Amino acid sequence: MPKAIIGAASLVLAAVLVAPACGGDERSIILATTTSVQDSGLLDVLVPAFEERSGYEVKVIAVGSGAALAMAERGDADAVFVHSPAAEQRLVDAGHLVEGALVMANDFVIVGPAADPAGVGEATSLADALRRIASTGPFVSRGDESGTHAKELELWRTAGIDPGEVRLREETGQGMGATLNVANEKRAYTLTDRATFLVLRDELDLEVLFAGDPALANPYHAYVVNPDRHPKVRAEGAREFVRFLTSAEAQRLIGEFGKERFGSPLFRPAGLATGR
């Protein structure tokens, strides 16, 4: 038996060492992106359409926006598709991201248990809603440096609330889906993008309690990682992908995505979206 094992293993080893020569082909790009566009299923629609049209293969790495931008900063991705405008701007200023484009938007909403012990549903303003949550709790935060987490921290700061002072605030360090599940189990409030909430709504006893403030806008931008800063970046393919996202075809796909399954589109294409 061991002889057979050694034979088979050397074959495998040879395959492992030889294959990358063909595997690292020029017609593939790495897209670092946020979990919401993968978990909602949007990329399952957009990526095949792009691949068929361009002949490029897209390797989608779905992490939080923070992690996706960190990949761009090291040149480990060719394109990013994220929703963390302030962090994006920092990388644009530092020269890591170029050729940005607004692709689509939706909005953040504050969700919580239907019983709504803090009375968030009666809040007269966003700041009022946040103050009510801060004094009552519990609140579940992403805590993972994602775009949603960044937005949450920004909202507390704008309302003059120290996140550390929010009563019974906990951080999951996980994606939006997992965090909504935690909030559901703990009958807690949380901040979520509308798309992920709509996708998971049937599984949850949470309701949208506050929405509509301009500060809750959630724009998604796509960028090419700057090839001048990171020579290994495959800028051609990345550029074509970003251009595709803003094309009429992709914008139509985005506008229709989710209509059938969730009753309303999950994202507004940039043609209709309000900017940052």
Added chain:
Amino acid sequence: MELWEGVVEAVRMVARADPYLRDVALRTLLVSGSATLLAMAVGVPLGYLLARARFPGRTVVLTAVHTGMGLPPVIAGLVIFLLFVRSGPFGGLGLIYTPQAMVIAQFVIALPMVVGFTAAAVASLPVEFSELLAMLGAGPLRTMWLTVREARLGLLAAVMAGFGAVISEVGASMTVGGNLAGSTRVLTTAIVLEASRGEHARAIALGVILLALALAVNFILTSFQQRRGA
């Protein structure tokens, strides 16, 4: 009840030979099988040496191997990721987010298992056995071969432990593979994706199938062990 729905869905997927499922299940077997074979090829001789050779620091190495058996897969994955990511020292190989990178990461996870179990199996044979072989004129390689053959029951335990560890791990596969549909998505990473999408029944179904695969592989190995051991 989503648990029950999951089991029903698993049966349904198998019954209609779901192409997505076949693709993911085959890749799971291929990646984890290759990693286990590689770990055997390297780990069995190492385990034998650790059991039989006497050298300073042997206890330290053995302790390290035994600790490595508890290495969190996500750490193994992170190390391989940092080595092979584009900006890493081996980034030029273009291995990141490929099945090959997953094989390497799983190899690192399985290796301590195989070394540890092999060393234990060989150590349980009397030292005189190897000495006798040497006296009968067997060279060191032949002695190793015959000793390891004699310890084959323990070796099968090594295969099962190594294979079981890598087919069920998710952290390393996710980090170095990226869970790309059609190229690096294996059963465990597919389960994570379905769960985060709220598709709990599908996630359970894939879990049932993963267990069934592991069961089949272990059944074959165990019957082999029983037959040869009798």
